[in-house]
Amino acid sequence: MAYVQHRMTEIPGMRIHSVETKKYKTNTIVLQLKNLIKEDSVTKRALLPNVMQSGTEKYPSSKQLRGALDDLYGATLNVDLSKKGNYQIISFRMDIANEKFLSDQSKLLDQGIALLADVLLRPVTENGAFKEDIVSKEKRSLKQQIESIYDDKMRYANKRLIEEMFKGDPYHLNVYGNENEVDQITPQDLYAYYQEVLANDEFDFYVVGDISHDEIVNKAKQFFVFNEKRAAGQSIEKNEAVEVTKVNEVIEEQDVQQGKLHMGLRTYTTYADPDYLALQVCNGIFGGFSHSKLFINVREKHSLAYYAASRFESHKGSIFVMSGIETANYEKTVSIIKEQLEDMRNGNITDDEMAKTKAMIKNQILETVDDAAGLVEVLYHQIISGYERSIEEWINGIDRVTKDEVVEVAKKIKLDTIYFLKGRGNENGTKTV
Structure with missing residues (x-):
């Protein structure tokens, strides 16, 4: 018997993955956004996910969005940044109770996926850009996060090793970007980059829990509707074999x-x-x-x-x-x-x-x-x-x-x-x- 019942279906704009299991009483939903790490966008990309999860058109503040999650039986939503090879990955993760185990048979999974789709596709804006107060708040947080690396000498040494070892290679870039660039990012700049993400990133959507794959595919088609045609096609960045001539x-x-x-x-x-x-x-x-x-x-x-x-x-x-x-x-x-x-x-x-x-x-x-x-x-x-x-x-x-x-x-x-x-x-x- 297989350890994992993993299935994948490609729909317009994204790949849908499911793992059907009765092991958990919650459903875990993860949306992965993948693109190459680039010098001219690494800092904007690091800032973007926290701005996106700070409010949607329907819930335009962090407080209202957290309230909506609380109404979903205490669902949680977290964002993360990681660097895998030459890719800078944005991850949105939601954990939500499985409605099958609740006396109230509300459509929690539908509401959870709809909320995550809103975070991705309908973040709160004003005058055609992200809200100034949200961007300013998240810029301060990002700067603190970058500065904290200096205080943690193990992380700092690892960062410096990678910068020295991979000079000229995108991998040398810090996943949280460059502190000197943070203040220069305007709400308009960040919103323009967000539009690029919607157009060019590869999206992979995972649901793990006591669910049906076909049901997840149908829900994804219903809630993740993209304005422009997107191809879910996969790009693979190949590593160049760098010969070491001197340590x-x-x-x-x-x-x-x-x-x-x-x-x-x-x-x-x-x-x-x-x-x-x-x-x-x-x-x-x-x-x-x-x-x-x-x-x-x-x-x-x-x-x-x-x-x-x-x-x-x-x-x-x-x-x-x-x-x-x-x-x-x-x-x-x-x-x-x-x-x-x-x-x-x-x-x-x-x-x-x-x-x-x-x-x-x-x-x-x-x-x-x-x-x-x-x-x-x-x-x-x-x-x-x-x-x-x-x-x-x-x-x-x-x-x-x-x-x-x-x-x-x-x-x-x-x-x-x-x-x-x-x-x-x-x-x-x-x-x-």
Whole structure:
């Protein structure tokens, strides 16, 4: 039996996805808006969703819109921004009670979808633009969000690593945009960009719950009516294989107590590639879990780091190593991190490491798809990559990964950039650039 009963139907302007399950007493509705991340629009795109969810023609203020959600048995509406590969994704998520479990048999699902359609297609406006007070309020919030990255040194180091590693590549852009551009955005500018989003973005609409696929398709056709013809057709951004000729080392000084050492590696493998599952196991053994080589050797054995881990971006084909260290330990930590990858290339991987990593990955997958929002996230990987991999194929494929396959994928990995944020006045024999 399949883990997930996922069906997809294309209608004018969008793709409709459903997962029919009796597991939940709520229905989760997610609308994903996909487009390339671009220098000239990244900040407007970051601002847009919060402005859109601040009011509709029918409910022209945040208070009235929240009141309408409360009337739907406490439904919730949230927006999110994410960067997947070279795409800047806007997500609207609504959780709403399933009317089948209520004594009042009101058409909650219809009302919920209608409200979400209003947020997308009929946001509140005045004089042919977004309302000045809403835009001003959300601009302040966005600036605070961007500024908060500087205060969180782990996030800041990750941001700086990506900026250095991907210079000239759209991926270097921060998903929340550029703080210096926020004040320049007018309600008219933002509304003009909103019109571009309606015309050019790819829309994917997901509903997870005790529902019928055909019913969801009919409701989507009823409520999501676009003024202009839109094609739901899928565009896939292919990564260029960037050859590493020299490791880029960047060292920055700030008033920090704990140094942040972040390293970027190119894997030349993405979600759609045949050796993706081997890479997933490879990263798990390298630094993905508490039994991984980075954690055991850098943190536990040598006591060099407060934390040491790695994660990978499956659509960009990159692994990012993160660790918090004393400045004096910089060179030794870099050396030991490199040794762990070299060990894997040389086949120094135990059966226990393979077994524990596979078990952890499978548990992660099952935990993720057990949550409705997590399940949508997993299914959306297929849209981003243009490659379908069922949950069954994923789990069974992890089981089949061999040590030799992990070694081969490790051999492809190349260190690209080292970024180190160190405290002022801490000399360790390295040159600040």
